[in-house]
Amino acid sequence: MRKTWIAGLALALPLALAACGGSTPPGTAGAGGATKAAGEAIKIGSLHPLSGSSAADGQQMDNAAKLAVEAINAAGGIKSMGGAKLELLSADSQGKPEVGQSEAQRLIQEGAVSIVGTYQSAVSQNVAAVAERNKVPFVIDVSSADAILAQGYKYSFRLQPSGTVLAEDGAQNLFDVSKAAGKPAKKIAILHEQGPFGTAIKDTFSKKAQSLGMTIGPVASYDAASVSDFTTQMAAVKASGSDVLMVAGYYRDGVLVANAVKTVKPGVNAVWGVANGAFDVPTFPGEVGAAGEGFFDSNYHLDGTNPDTQALMKTYQAKYKDQIRTAAVLSYDAVRVIADSLERSGSADPTKVRDAIAQTNLKSLIASKGPITFGPTGENEGAAPILMQVQSGKVVQTFPKEFAQTAPRYPATPAS
């Protein structure tokens, strides 16, 4: 008896809810939200992993996108469209490609003129295809996989430097910094996570490093989701006599690397992160203590020398009681890019916005070699990594000179 009721309810409830929850509000129906009635807010979709294992970054990125919208609205909205206000539609990808895909679809149906996202490369791959097929621009804040823009998509743009740029510049920075210090790097041991990100960085970095005359020592990969110790790998590094340890990985494993370096003392001149998810994160020095002292990371990074960035850091700290990370600054930049394009196109038609984005020329809050401009494939041509180092328990910018807060300390034999 009772069970029938429950069964009926279980069956009916989601369906009924889906019927009302899923339907679009009248007025925004129709693909892509073509033209806006005057006074109606222009919608921008923000799609990030708000839950799941990357929630820390995802929530920061969503917060920063919100801050950007607030800032633009406070400054008078989109002036070319009569001061039209922006509205941010937040969505949770849960870090899953298929959820990201259907959420992107939903954002577009609800009238988003552009989407900002998504952090995980696998999710971005999916969303890029959705954006392309719906002809709605997709501004990637963070996702490094080269493959995303290698599809020839017209509607996808990427702010962060691609994996190739990150890895090549990472090797170049190592070459320059070690040479300037009078101890040119010779033999590089590599430790990388086995996903697409770590593997691609390893491949490109090795090629570039070899072309610069360095040799590659032992290479070890690991599963970032399950690894729990690096002492064996570190012993192998130590035994190989390598003078630099390059690490391409995420936060949790980066912490384990630092602990293993401290325990085994592999005797390298430097631990050199390339696009490492840990070594330039503000919480990293606090978490590993002295173990992380001297660690380098060649990575895209917020520009701590830029007053606008400093202001954003303060605002974020005040509002969210947390230190803003680079990923979130990129989300902030992404919303700025869209607002700027709306301003120039004077239209909320996604295809016009797309054309305007392609013509972007905007100063970034991220350390870069030039303003944000997009190349033919949609890569940000201004994007370039800079070199950070943990010095006295803080992550500081050290190279190239124009972004340096202090000079790099090399060699920086860790945990000595």
Next chain:
Amino acid sequence: MNTVTDQSPDQSPDPSTAPATEPAPLPRPIWGRHLLVLAVIAVVLVPLPLLLPPNTQAVAVRVLIFALMAVGWNIMSGFGGMFSFGHAAYFGLGAYVSVWLLVNHGVSPWIGLLVGMLVAAAFATLIGFLALRYRLKGAYFALSTFAFAEMLRLLAINSDFVNRAVGYNVPLRPEFSLAFMQFAPGSPAYFWIALGLTVAAIAVSILFLRSRTGRFLVAVRDDEDAAAAVGVPVMRTKLVTMALSAAVTSVAGTFYAQYYFFIDPDVAFGSSVSIQAILPAVIGGVATIWGPAIGALVLGPLNDVTATLLRNPPAALSFLEGRAGLDVIVYALLLILIVLLLPQGIYGALRDRWRRR
């Protein structure tokens, strides 16, 4: 309504506790009526994508993919009682084989679909043979299927042959084409293809249950020794079942890749895929013909519903707005409640009620 399923597969009847009172008679199997119902449902659903708001259509397609996976899982683990916790292996093979053929050799996904079915069936036969040869049962059998799926995932991650962890993008075509299963975004064709595949899968499961092998399978599930004693080839029955189950699930993988345009080892072979194949069947009713589809109908939108509700909560609950993770909490609670309160699944509970009338 269907004779196969009054009991969960691994509860073997204990004669000493069998009730002395006469149980209600089981209705005769009416396969024809099942097929008829299926045909009517299929026809009724055809105009659906033209009626649904466009963003709901993505949910409808997801429901069908869930259903397809669960129908496949249900053949082996429901009707066959061989609990698989590794159907990601077959889903992933379907996805990878078809995409590999498409990207590297320009082969139509329709052909890839067939090749994927064959490869998945062959793989299932192989691991099935090993697991049965070594007489793995219950949780051990389940863990072995899980281990094989994980090994495929790790192999894919470490093989240049399939692009390692990078996976594949399905190339977008300049023009839309039925031959390459690619249509305009939001085109009802996606729904119709998914519907066709799902209806075909359910029809296959009905016909299979009616077939000689299908009826052997139920006997083997109920009592393997007794089935062997009357001459049922136990091993062959189980292997055929596993192969069929794998082939059906691989179809879901092929369609998934064409609909979502992207696969990588985690998306294709990850353990969450195996769970997605199990969930709808258990929620809807294990070892029933309609359970997997009903379960998918409930689970498919559930995520969106909880997310939507919490994004724009009713006034009374507005303090919950924007709390990340809350939607997943609600989802998890609903899941636990449904499984606890309806151990037979939704269809199972409804059917028991009808029968008692």
Next chain:
Amino acid sequence: MTEQIPSATAPTVAEGEGHTSSPRLWARVPWTRVAIGVGFFVVAIALAYLRAGNGDVVRQAVLTGILIGGVYGLVAMGLTLIFGVLDIVNFAHGAFLAVALYITVTMVSRLGVNPLVALFVAVPVMFLLGAGVQRFVLAGAMGKPLENQLLITLGLALLIDNVLLMSFGPNPQSVKLPGDTGVQIFGAVATVSRLLAFGVAIVLAALLYVLLQRTRLGTAIRAVAANEAGAQLVGIDTRRIYMATFAIGTACAGAAGVLVAPLVTIEPTTGELFNIIAFVVVVLGGMGNVIGALVGGLIIGLTEQLGALYFPGQSPLLSVFVVFVLVLFLRPQGLFGKAS
């Protein structure tokens, strides 16, 4: 045909004939199997030497493998107990462990105590949590098919992860063990926190062993594991035993959580790291066998580390799964379970 294998933790109950006299530990050690196992590892280590060409690396791999293996064993102990007695594949075990991680973090940051002090809070709290979960959630699923239990524990894991996410936020946290430095052992190094975790794992295994073998509760638990109907006949309240076992298993996850807290970055999903490996260890050791879990943990730890030396480009998990499948096929009752 093949009978369900009686749980190996319950030899005095399961064994029909033979030694019913006082169960001395040394008399029950399967010496031939131990010898074969040790032989395998000698060969494995020798091969690693050839492959790595460097003694330091191999010594480090062996030491690390043993220490990590201890942690795996620690996590798997509670799981194997639950698996063996309740017949439930508990996917929420890692999530329970994460709860203990957050208990530790909170105590250390609020009270400034040594993380090990958290044992005195985490273990009883987790015991009660486990008892509650079993009584109010899992009791309804006892005797239900495998897939129902699987989904309930998966739902629980999802629930706990996200409650932690909501309560503590997504930012990674960490715990420091005071005086956690490297220690030289046979030319390899290990941190104090790892050695401590390993030591406590062994102590805990011994305690559980004594609990199961020498107490009334333990006897009852073994009886239920070996033969539920029989246990009921002699007047054992099986529902109470189920609850107690699940609570003890969860308390073990609690202890494991406190001990691994200094070794990991603490996030709501951290516990999931251990789930898969713990299952492999449980099967390897024979379900329900606490000592087996510890030994299984050591084997997996060593496999992972030595496997990484053999195949540096491949995922270490691959060798773990290969070993797992081989054991499943050749000794489905686990290395320390009884032959049918």
Next chain:
Amino acid sequence: MSLLEVRNVSRSFQGLKAVDDVSFDVKEGSILGIIGPNGAGKTTLFNLVAGAITPQAGTVTLDGRDITGFAPHKVAQAGMVRTFQLMKPFGSVSVLENVAVAAMAAGTSRHDASKAAAQIVERVGLGRWRDLQSSGLPTAGLKRLELARALAVRPRVLLLDEVLAGLTPTERAPVMELLEALRAEDGVTLVFVEHIMAAVMRLSDSVLVLDQGRVLMSGSPQEVTSDPRVIEAYLGQEPTDVAT
């Protein structure tokens, strides 16, 4: 030549000889009763002959064909079918379906299997229960179902493991009549393990006595029951219906 020849079959478990060098012959159309005290190895012998366990030594020959070590379903397909002492119905399906599956396993088409099953179900007296779920049958019904399912395979040799145990005397009579009819009308050869001596005396052409895994003696029912060794073997043994 005998239809079923069992020669020097042995099997031990963990050093314990469950069946030790057992031989016997069964002529076509005859009925062999196997008796012996508890633990004598009767059920193990059945398992060895029917292929559920592989003998460590010895051969089993059916109609001149060596079937030693055949898988159980191959033995069934070769024409020899066994029933189980602890009944094993296909619990989730109807009585009729239980029997129909067995008929299909013997090669009957789906359509004919249902018809054949209906006839057999009538013949064993389960007609009014044919549409019931088999797990709900009382013991007497399950015993008949075991028999019906075995008959559906159209066996030449039927191995019956205590089909009468657990039945009341009034329930036994029709089953015994059925067994006699099977031999008389269908020419089925029967080998049965039984504790109920009255049934053994009435049905068997010859009797084989097992004790501690070995053949104690064989002969006509009269010879066996009057033999002092047999009486001794049963002495001190609680009469019971439950064998090991």
